[in-house]
Amino acid sequence: MKNKKILQVEKLSVWFRSGECEVCAVSDFSLTLAEGETVAIIGESGCGKSVAAHAIMRILPSSSRIDGNIFINDICITQLTEEEMERIRGDHIAILFQSPDRSLNPLYMIKRQVAEPLKIHNKPADKQTIETILRQAGCNHSDIISKYPCQCSGGMNQRALLAIVSGLNSGIVIMDEPTKGLDYDRVKDVQQSLEEIKSDMRGIILISHDISFVRSLSTRIMVMYAGEVIESGLTSDILTQPMHPYTRSLLMSLPEHGFVPIPGMAPALSEIPAGCRFSPRCTMSDEPCNHFHPDLVRYKEREVRCHRY
């Protein structure tokens, strides 16, 4: 029997008002997360990864508008009130934000940062529970509990955040760049902490630029370009046999593949090409690529948005 679907996003689009106009930051984004899965979202800066994550959490600014449906544990959240949504956040789904420095309150000790969300969600928040949660997330120094974020290293703060999120036991966790700005050893620490707590979580959405991190933790990968998914599939298939020219270029730009840069830049949201969004940078683009926007086509476990297939 297939594992239960715990998160379903159907044809999500997000627009931001910009003066008199609107720009579309995410279009036609669909995702299914089943129990036990870790789905990674990769793509260059500005392609819409965080906006999609914030739409799922319903924490986008009021200058935004969304279309599509989002189901969290079979609950359609798009029409819920903010009060109802507050229960969904924490009880059903949690997010680890992109910037740990901005996510932790500089005026609270780590123990209070872990305790407050637990209390809000009516969970035990005694000293022993907090110590256990921190230890499980890899914070092994017992004195971290009485430290302020400015007294901890970046890696330690990141693991404290991991502890806050895992302590809520919300099942689905979105991790937005959990290794950003960390050096190699700290990345390995966070990876180890994540592997340890992964089994307690029902499903993870992992947003990252760090492909080796994604390779070791994810079951599937979704590749985004200029606001849309251009390829998705099993992690090993995407990394060893990329089909979309953009995925191939992205992998070639990694240090382990020779650092070959992708020519040009991703389009501004106000200047999205009419045809394939990658065509102005694609070495394989042909006439139809410039004029017709390709659909996302499914091939068994893989989905690709390219006229060549």
Ligand SMILES: Nc1ncnc2c1ncn2[C@@H]1O[C@H](COP(=O)(O)OP(=O)(O)OP(=O)(O)O)[C@@H](O)[C@H]1O
């Ligand atoms: N509040 C906002 N108002 C207007 N545009 C926004 C807003 N938030 C994000 N955007 C735009 O939406 C696009 C997608 O941004 P997003 O933060 O999702 O990128 P990302 O893929 O997460 O990039 P990174 O890897 O740098 O975190 C960008 O062009 C960004 O400028």
Ligand code: NI
């Ligand atoms: Ni982001």
